Amino acid sequence: MSLALETAKRRTFAIISHPDAGKTTVTEKLLLYGGAIQMAGAVKSRKTDRGATSDWMKMEQERGISVASSVMQFPYKGAVMNLLDTPGHEDFSEDTYRVLTAVDSALMVIDVAKGVEDRTIKLMEVCRLRTTPILTFINKLDREGKEPIDLLDEVEDVLKIGCAPMTWPIGMGKRFKGIYHLYNDTVRIFATAEGQRASEGELIEGLDNPRLDEILGDQAEELREEVELVRGASNEFDLELFLAGELTPVFFGSAVNNFGLQELLDGFEKYAPAPKGRETETREVKADEDKMTGFVFKIQANMDPAHRDRVAFMRIVSGKYEAGMKLKHVRIGKDVKIAKAITFLANKRDQAEVAYPGDNIGLHNHGTIKIGDTFTQGEELKFTGIPNFAPELFRRAQLKDPMKMKALQKGLTQLSEEGATQLFRPVNNNDLILGAVGVLQFEVVAQRLKDEYNVTCLFEPVNVSTARWVIGPQAEIDKFTKKVTENVAYDAADQLVYIAPTRVNLTLTEERWPELQFVATREH
Numbered sequence: 001m002s003l004a005l006e007t008a009k010r011r012t013f014a015i016i017s018h019p020d021a022g023k024t025t026v027t028e029k030l031l032l033y034g035g036a037i038q039m040a041g042a043v044k045s046r047k048t049d050r051g052a053t054s055d056w057m058k059m060e061q062e063r064g065i066s067v068a069s070s071v072m073q074f075p076y077k078g079a080v081m082n083l084l085d086t087p088g089h090e091d092f093s094e095d096t097y098r099v100l101t102a103v104d105s106a107l108m109v110i111d112v113a114k115g116v117e118d119r120t121i122k123l124m125e126v127c128r129l130r131t132t133p134i135l136t137f138i139n140k141l142d143r144e145g146k147e148p149i150d151l152l153d154e155v156e157d158v159l160k161i162g163c164a165p166m167t168w169p170i171g172m173g174k175r176f177k178g179i180y181h182l183y184n185d186t187v188r189i190f191a192t193a194e195g196q197r198a199s200e201g202e203l204i205e206g207l208d209n210p211r212l213d214e215i216l217g218d219q220a221e222e223l224r225e226e227v228e229l230v231r232g233a234s235n236e237f238d239l240e241l242f243l244a245g246e247l248t249p250v251f252f253g254s255a256v257n258n259f260g261l262q263e264l265l266d267g268f269e270k271y272a273p274a275p276k277g278r279e280t281e282t283r284e285v286k287a288d289e290d291k292m293t294g295f296v297f298k299i300q301a302n303m304d305p306a307h308r309d310r311v312a313f314m315r316i317v318s319g320k321y322e323a324g325m326k327l328k329h330v331r332i333g334k335d336v337k338i339a340k341a342i343t344f345l346a347n348k349r350d351q352a353e354v355a356y357p358g359d360n361i362g363l364h365n366h367g368t369i370k371i372g373d374t375f376t377q378g379e380e381l382k383f384t385g386i387p388n389f390a391p392e393l394f395r396r397a398q399l400k401d402p403m404k405m406k407a408l409q410k411g412l413t414q415l416s417e418e419g420a421t422q423l424f425r426p427v428n429n430n431d432l433i434l435g436a437v438g439v440l441q442f443e444v445v446a447q448r449l450k451d452e453y454n455v456t457c458l459f460e461p462v463n464v465s466t467a468r469w470v471i472g473p474q475a476e477i478d479k480f481t482k483k484v485t486e487n488v489a490y491d492a493a494d495q496l497v498y499i500a501p502t503r504v505n506l507t508l509t510e511e512r513w514p515e516l517q518f519v520a521t522r523e524h
C-alpha cells in the first residue's frame, strides 16, 4: 500500500483527563476493539500509577508492561489507531506535555458527576498550544451525575470550546437506558458488559420506531422531546471547527460497561485528523514526504536493569521506516543502522518491520539518544516544540557512601534523561542538584537509585527557588558566568542555567544583565 494511503489510515491520539475519570478503563476497552484482549488486562494492572509512590514503583517493576502500554497500536475498521499513554500522576506532567507533542488529536474523558476538573483544564491548555483537535467522552452515565445539558455548558464555559453532542444519553444512573446517535438516528440500548467482552446492546433504527416505546416505556417520549430540544440548543458538528480545535464532538457512555465507546471510535475513524507534519528550525516537514524523519518525545530507562538499556520513543513524522534502514542521528551527526526497533501492534512487543507517519517506534540505546533528538535520512533538520520546563523544586543529592559518587552521578544523569527530573551541576562546586516539578519525583528517584544503581542517597533542601536557562552573546555569557559563579550551573546537556536563590534575586539579575535572556523553558 502506498505511503499516502497508510498515512491516511493513522489516528494518533492520547487521553487527557483528571485522575479517576476513567482513562485506564477507556484505554482497556478501546483495546478490546482491536482484538488486544490480553493487553487490555495488562493495562488494568498498571492503573496503580495514580496511587502512592510505592504503587508507582510496583508498576515500574512491571516495566515490560508499562513500555508496551506507553504506545498502543490497534486496528479499528479501516483505521490504525495509535494511542499514546500519558502518566497519570500530576508530578509527571512534564512527560505528559511531551507526549502531547507527538499526537494529532486527543480524547478528553470527563466524569459525568464531577464535570470539568483541574487537570483536564491544564491539559486542555497544552492541547491548545498546538490546536490539537479534541474528542470528548462523558463517562459513568450508569451513575447519577450532572444534567448533560448543564455539563456541556460547563465544558463550553470553563474550557472555552464549543460542544457538539454526537450521541445523547437516555436517562442516567438507575434510569440509564442507552444512547441515541444524533447523526445516525439510531438508539443503542444499554447492556452491561461481562468481563472483557464488548457489550452489544440492541440497535434500533429511527427515533420513531415503536420498538423504542416497547423497551423504554415513558422514557421513549421523554427522549424524543429531549432530542428535539438538544438539536435546537446545541452546536451542530462541523469538521472545520473541530480540526481548528474550536469544537469538540461529545459522546456519552459508560466505559466500565464498554458502552458508547464504539460510537466514539467510529468518530475517531471518521473525523480525527490523519498524521500531520511538524515544524523544524528550518522548514515544515510534511507527512507525505518520501524521506523518513522522526523525533524522540520520550525515553524510558532501564527496561532491563541488568543491561541498563533504555528505549527512546520516536514519532515518525514523514516517510516509511523499514527495519535495517540507515538514519542520521542529527544531534550527534552520525549515521546509525536501526535494526531492532520495537513496534507496538496490539498486545505484542514486536520487532518493527515497517512503520508509517503517526506511528511510533522504540529504539534501544545506551544513553546516546535524548529527548528531542531528530532522525532523518541525511537532511540536517531539527524538530522544534518539544519543551523542557524550568523545575520548581530543588534538592541536593546527599550520598550515604562517598565511594559511590560515580554511580550516583551516572544514575542521576541517566534518570534525568528520561525527562521527569533535571540535573544541575553548579560551576563552583561538586554538588549534584536535582530539579523536579513535583515532590514525588525525589522519592521515586531515590528509590530507583537504590534498586537500579545500588546507591543510597537522600535529597536535602538547597537554597534554590527557581532556574532559568541563560541565552545571549557568548562574550556576555562568559562575563556573567565569571561574575555570578555561585549561582550558575550546567544542565545535563551542558547548557548554562541560572539557579536563583529567590525570585527577587532573579528579577534583580535580569535587570542587571539586560543583554541576556533568562528563559523558563528550553526546547530540546
Ligand code: G4P
Residues within 6 Å of the ligand: 017, 018, 019, 020, 021, 022, 023, 024, 025, 026, 047, 050, 088, 139, 140, 141, 142, 143, 253, 254, 255, 256, 257
Ligand atoms: P483513571 O485511569 O482515569 O484514574 O480512572 P480508572 O479507569 O482507573 O477509573 C476510576 C474508577 O472509576 C474505577 O473504579 C473504575 O472502575 C471506575 N469507572 C470507570 N468507568 C466507569 C463507568 O463507566 N461507570 C462506573 N460506575 N465506574 C467507572 P475503582 O473503584 O477506583 O476501581 P475498581 O476497583 O473498579 O477497579
